[in-house]
Amino acid sequence: MSALMPSVETRPLANAIRFLAIDAIVRAGEGHQGVPLGMAEIATALFTQHMKFNPADPQWPDRDRFVLSNGHGSMLLYALLHLTGYAQFGIDQIRSFREMGSHCEGHPEFNTAAGIEVTTGPLGQGIANAFGMAVAEAYLNAKFGDAIVNHHTYAFVGDGCLQEGVGQEMISLAGHLKLGKLILCWDDNRITDDGSTTLSISEDVSERFRVAGWHVIEVDGHDLDALATALAEAKRDPRPSMLACRTVIARGIARLQGQRGGHSGKLFEADANAARNELDWPHTPFEIPRDVLDEWRAAGRRSEREYLAWHERLAALPDDARAEFERIQEGRLPEGWQRVLEDYKKQAIEKGEGQAGIMISAEINDLLAPLPERMVGCADLEAPTSHKRSLHAFTAEDRSGAYVHCGVREHVMGSMANGMAAHGGVIPLAVTYLAFADYERPAMRMAALMGLPVKFVFSHDSIGVGKNGPTHQPVEILASLRAMPNMRVFRPADAVEAAECWALAYEHRSGPSTMVFARQTLPLVRTRSSADNLCARGGYVLAEAEGGKRAVTLLATGSEVVLAVAARERLQQEGIPTAVVSLPCWELFDEQDDAYRRAVLGVDTVRVGVEAAVRFGWDRYLGEHSGFVGMTGFGASGPAEALYEHFGITPAHIVAEAKRHL
Amino acid sequence: MSALMPSVETRPLANAIRFLAIDAIVRAGEGHQGVPLGMAEIATALFTQHMKFNPADPQWPDRDRFVLSNGHGSMLLYALLHLTGYAQFGIDQIRSFREMGSHCEGHPEFNTAAGIEVTTGPLGQGIANAFGMAVAEAYLNAKFGDAIVNHHTYAFVGDGCLQEGVGQEMISLAGHLKLGKLILCWDDNRITDDGSTTLSISEDVSERFRVAGWHVIEVDGHDLDALATALAEAKRDPRPSMLACRTVIARGIARLQGQRGGHSGKLFEADANAARNELDWPHTPFEIPRDVLDEWRAAGRRSEREYLAWHERLAALPDDARAEFERIQEGRLPEGWQRVLEDYKKQAIEKGEGQAGIMISAEINDLLAPLPERMVGCADLEAPTSHKRSLHAFTAEDRSGAYVHCGVREHVMGSMANGMAAHGGVIPLAVTYLAFADYERPAMRMAALMGLPVKFVFSHDSIGVGKNGPTHQPVEILASLRAMPNMRVFRPADAVEAAECWALAYEHRSGPSTMVFARQTLPLVRTRSSADNLCARGGYVLAEAEGGKRAVTLLATGSEVVLAVAARERLQQEGIPTAVVSLPCWELFDEQDDAYRRAVLGVDTVRVGVEAAVRFGWDRYLGEHSGFVGMTGFGASGPAEALYEHFGITPAHIVAEAKRHL
Numbered sequence A, B: 001m002s003a004l005m006p007s008v009e010t011r012p013l014a015n016a017i018r019f020l021a022i023d024a025i026v027r028a029g030e031g032h033q034g035v036p037l038g039m040a041e042i043a044t045a046l047f048t049q050h051m052k053f054n055p056a057d058p059q060w061p062d063r064d065r066f067v068l069s070n071g072h073g074s075m076l077l078y079a080l081l082h083l084t085g086y087a088q089f090g091i092d093q094i095r096s097f098r099e100m101g102s103h104c105e106g107h108p109e110f111n112t113a114a115g116i117e118v119t120t121g122p123l124g125q126g127i128a129n130a131f132g133m134a135v136a137e138a139y140l141n142a143k144f145g146d147a148i149v150n151h152h153t154y155a156f157v158g159d160g161c162l163q164e165g166v167g168q169e170m171i172s173l174a175g176h177l178k179l180g181k182l183i184l185c186w187d188d189n190r191i192t193d194d195g196s197t198t199l200s201i202s203e204d205v206s207e208r209f210r211v212a213g214w215h216v217i218e219v220d221g222h223d224l225d226a227l228a229t230a231l232a233e234a235k236r237d238p239r240p241s242m243l244a245c246r247t248v249i250a251r252g253i254a255r256l257q258g259q260r261g262g263h264s265g266k267l268f269e270a271d272a273n274a275a276r277n278e279l280d281w282p283h284t285p286f287e288i289p290r291d292v293l294d295e296w297r298a299a300g301r302r303s304e305r306e307y308l309a310w311h312e313r314l315a316a317l318p319d320d321a322r323a324e325f326e327r328i329q330e331g332r333l334p335e336g337w338q339r340v341l342e343d344y345k346k347q348a349i350e351k352g353e354g355q356a357g358i359m360i361s362a363e364i365n366d367l368l369a370p371l372p373e374r375m376v377g378c379a380d381l382e383a384p385t386s387h388k389r390s391l392h393a394f395t396a397e398d399r400s401g402a403y404v405h406c407g408v409r410e411h412v413m414g415s416m417a418n419g420m421a422a423h424g425g426v427i428p429l430a431v432t433y434l435a436f437a438d439y440e441r442p443a444m445r446m447a448a449l450m451g452l453p454v455k456f457v458f459s460h461d462s463i464g465v466g467k468n469g470p471t472h473q474p475v476e477i478l479a480s481l482r483a484m485p486n487m488r489v490f491r492p493a494d495a496v497e498a499a500e501c502w503a504l505a506y507e508h509r510s511g512p513s514t515m516v517f518a519r520q521t522l523p524l525v526r527t528r529s530s531a532d533n534l535c536a537r538g539g540y541v542l543a544e545a546e547g548g549k550r551a552v553t554l555l556a557t558g559s560e561v562v563l564a565v566a567a568r569e570r571l572q573q574e575g576i577p578t579a580v581v582s583l584p585c586w587e588l589f590d591e592q593d594d595a596y597r598r599a600v601l602g603v604d605t606v607r608v609g610v611e612a613a614v615r616f617g618w619d620r621y622l623g624e625h626s627g628f629v630g631m632t633g634f635g636a637s638g639p640a641e642a643l644y645e646h647f648g649i650t651p652a653h654i655v656a657e658a659k660r661h662l
Helices: A012-028 A034-038 A040-049 A071-084 A091-095 A125-144 A159-163 A165-176 A205-211 A224-236 A269-278 A290-300 A304-316 A319-330 A339-351 A357-368 A410-423 A434-450 A477-482 A495-507 A558-573 A586-590 A594-601 A640-646 A651-661 B012-028 B034-038 B040-049 B071-084 B091-095 B125-144 B159-163 B165-176 B205-211 B224-236 B269-278 B290-300 B304-316 B319-330 B339-351 B357-368 B410-423 B434-450 B477-482 B495-507 B558-573 B586-591 B594-601 B640-646 B651-661
Strands: A065-068 A153-157 A182-188 A215-220 A241-246 A374-378 A403-405 A427-433 A455-459 A488-490 A513-516 A540-543 A552-556 A578-582 A606-614 A627-631 B065-068 B153-157 B182-188 B215-220 B241-246 B374-378 B403-405 B427-433 B455-459 B488-490 B513-516 B540-543 B552-556 B578-582 B606-614 B627-631
Touching: A012 A034, A012 A040, A012 A071, A012 A091, A012 A269, A012 A290, A034 A040, A034 A071, A040 A071, A040 A153, A040 A182, A040 A224, A040 A290, A065 A071, A065 A125, A071 A091, A071 A290, A125 A153, A125 A159, A125 A165, A125 A182, A125 A374, A125 A410, A125 A434, A159 A165, A159 A182, A165 A205, A165 A410, A165 B165, A182 A224, A205 A215, A205 A241, A205 B205, A215 A224, A224 A241, A304 A319, A339 A357, A339 A495, A357 A374, A357 A455, A357 A495, A374 A410, A410 A427, A410 A434, A427 A434, A434 A455, A434 A477, A434 A513, A434 B434, A477 A488, A477 A606, A477 B477, A488 A495, A488 A586, A495 A513, A540 A558, A540 A594, A552 A558, A552 A651, A558 A578, A558 A606, A558 A651, A586 A594, A606 A651, A627 A651, B012 B034, B012 B040, B012 B071, B012 B091, B012 B269, B012 B290, B034 B040, B034 B071, B040 B071, B040 B153, B040 B182, B040 B224, B040 B290, B065 B071, B065 B125, B071 B091, B071 B290, B125 B153, B125 B159, B125 B165, B125 B182, B125 B374, B125 B410, B125 B434, B159 B165, B159 B182, B165 B205, B165 B410, B182 B224, B205 B215, B205 B241, B215 B224, B224 B241, B304 B319, B339 B357, B339 B495, B357 B374, B357 B455, B357 B495, B374 B410, B410 B427, B410 B434, B427 B434, B434 B455, B434 B477, B434 B513, B477 B488, B477 B606, B488 B495, B488 B586, B495 B513, B540 B558, B540 B594, B552 B558, B552 B651, B558 B578, B558 B606, B558 B651, B586 B594, B606 B651, B627 B651
Parallel strands: A065 A153, A153 A182, A182 A241, A215 A241, A374 A403, A374 A427, A427 A455, A455 A513, A488 A513, A552 A578, A552 A606, A606 A627, B065 B153, B153 B182, B182 B241, B215 B241, B374 B403, B374 B427, B427 B455, B455 B513, B488 B513, B552 B578, B552 B606, B606 B627
Antiparallel strands: A540 A578, B540 B578
């Protein structure tokens, strides 16, 4: 084959993708033609001969999943959705590519109802999501059997996704877990945005996959038959498969194909016209000839029989099994699931003892471990975070395990969790230290953007970490997570708040929750029982001022609430009526009405924020003449108690700060 | 060799490391013995036979660099520094391991004066820093020749560092760049915190390195002679080398060695006593027998002759070459370096034209390109960020290039930059889109923690990105970076501010600077010339209220300053005296005295913050009855102008918001 133009005839089905992409990109004035033009044959082979899907029911639980990890090539996906007959992707949508309000956005945005499995764009996320989908599939397959859950996950991937660390983590872990139903198609076009891939990589990418235990097939990415055969082989192999598809970027645009400009160099009408001649496509822009469209629509109906058979099998399940499957698919928690949390609250109050923050979370989650939809990933911190307990490991040999040993790979852990949540049927938790949240953060942002109900769980949340020193002591990370739209950050003060916050997190379906726990002991501060979930409003008066009008409001979260309580006692003793407000979840508090917020925060009182973290973000609750007791920089290495003393996060200092502003 | 106890005799030199670690960890009550006990022979072979260093002058520019990437094993490093005779690591320091104020902190903290090359702890960072050091060495070697710059970079690395994505990015890129003087020693102990490495990895790690073009030597990690030979071989090979050292974790502690608990399971005095018997070490805690210490101290003096010879060679350089070398070593910029920036400011005002934000930065940096100490890394966005220009690429064949094509690997780009800065002699820039800052963030945190003068440069800083959609539109990232201690975040409004901010960034030596630029055009707002650097105070009155006492203060940054200026015009026309404050750097503004800040922010005026980002963090400048015009959630896909309109970030909306609060 020649480097730029393989010998196999390009076919009209693939060219339908090409011209939808070309026409849409020319019309929009920008876009990335490299992928849709380079991967048109691969997409055609997959969607017309292998993918199990039903455009009439995009959310069919047992559909194959398709992820366009090189999401900048979004027109490839939109073209496929249009051609195979997804309702939301009529030709008018294609014509409105990149316009405000179009389904055809610059990058694909998560919308399973419309056929988009996951938001992609930041490179590497998509293949890591696909990996998470394959984990979810394997786990649910073990629970419900081949008759109900048995599908593949396909991902298209470019060089960038494989250069990214998260992609490399995925390759290693997916190979280790032998996820045989995960199939990647690599767009091996040897071009990135900067030009030749030789600028930044020399390794044999196929070999790198093989080292990690993958099944690799090298194939001409423009040869439909070879691609179809390779996909069949990939499906048969018990290992995860990577099709290294040798392609020509932007194939069909003579001026750009095989070159750097092929990636996203501006396309002009003249390019489109030249391509029409070159590829024998005598049709007007956005016109797909009837026979070609018919063939594509037939491809969209290819799985109808399988679809009906699957529904028959589902209907044939015993009632309780079917109900259970439907429940977890819909993401509903079982009737009365909260009871264990309520009991836990009561018992915590009865015992009256403190406990290490992260161990409280572990205990609570262990009580919920019987929920079959829960899966826990952890980045090599099983012992210090303790969220395994009665779970067993999900391994290559045992897919029934709900605990994934992710290794020291926080990033793919988070992206895997996103993929699980997007897949459905699984509620994923991802557990590590808060100091390592930054490693996971790109995945957390995607969860927030997609509105996925992932639970990001963090331990060791402050200088309370102690002697491990500043690298391991978050000071700015709470603020950085609170800044993220659609992310709820919970930092409970004790076992009672922890149970309440976990109840809220499991109930929250339209976005991720970040659960932040101390390593050190959280003494009980919620000593009075309450049937209500007080954390549901995000913040509440834990202890009201006594002996007069409230003069001081101490606002605190997590491990510092107990310090505020101690400070309040001293202030009260000095005759200064002082309230303590616990603020376990700012986002929920900010959703409350003005009257509630003002009542909690206190009008015309001195306010002092207390948190073993930086002040950044706190001012919204403090007002101009109020104080803050917390960190002003990074931590230090020393015993936790000494550090609290050293940085002045003590009742005495809180008292002084309050008085300074009275 | 048996799996747990290799046949080669353990020697007293290595055992001196072991017992310092054991005694310090027992005394501290916690610590990670796995590394110092498992890597004692490797460290001994390296420091007594290969490392070029001088404890009497820890900052000797041509010393070999040593990075303990598995930084939790910090006692290994402290033991080495003590034994070889670094002044700051007397035995009292070793005895105070993990106490407040000790140099022997939980993890090594950057302190080149004391012999610690870089802060390590978050896994993967250290080896990526080492890679950056090797890049800096190669670059300076090309500039100054073997006589002046010719040293190796060694890094010790555990399984975790190699599982992390940033580690994988490093392997790929360092192999590509053929950094032959980079030598890793892998502690192949087959144990991580969770237990056996087989829980989370199956791949042949040595093969993975070979695929990436590394030279790999497999060696018994407890065989001193074999290790010394392997290190010699590594130094000879033109490829980067990885010594896969088969080791027994926590070797010497019978109860824990070779096992999960070896990593950091609690050590007791009984363990120490048992080890003393087992290893024939009849000395009291913290006692190193004279002959052993003498031998170690002699090792510390091994490079003395080389040290003197190097100084002779330096002295023999022509005056200007020596002065230049000394200048860049000290991090001093050349006399008058700012003149080009001042000229640029003047010309920008004369031209009076707007320009794309990131192109302004590119232009400015191109003017500074002649500074030999500048190196620019970019994550596969050469064209849209444009910071290459007159630079040429640093490659395996040409080390004189100052531009590193990092590939789509933001994380290692950032960590590489940290390693370059820690190495010295190089001022590193790392360039990508702001939306991908999260990928780089763990490195940025380390730069802030270490106080390294890295310049993190970002383009495409808001919804101004337009049609690429919300994945590519930062809304929360400015806030998340401003939350970071010791990080200066600059967001200039136009070419004049950009020149001023770059001047401040290059002058700032005690911490990193984040430079944030719009993709879209920044019209000129600083139309009047000023000799002073107005950005130096972080915020200033760009346009004072006219026609009466200031009633409204509009506070804005970057691309929104021009909107505030337009809004001010309308408010002034309506008779409302309005000032515009530009706030290009919050951190610098916060350092100003109260009087200045109050004068700028305006007392008893309505304040409206304007930024195409979330409000988080802005309240510190606004007060309770003030407004904000910006984003409340993620962006959308559409033309930039349409998005600004859609999200209400317009002069009209600013005017309305100001009036609402009047």
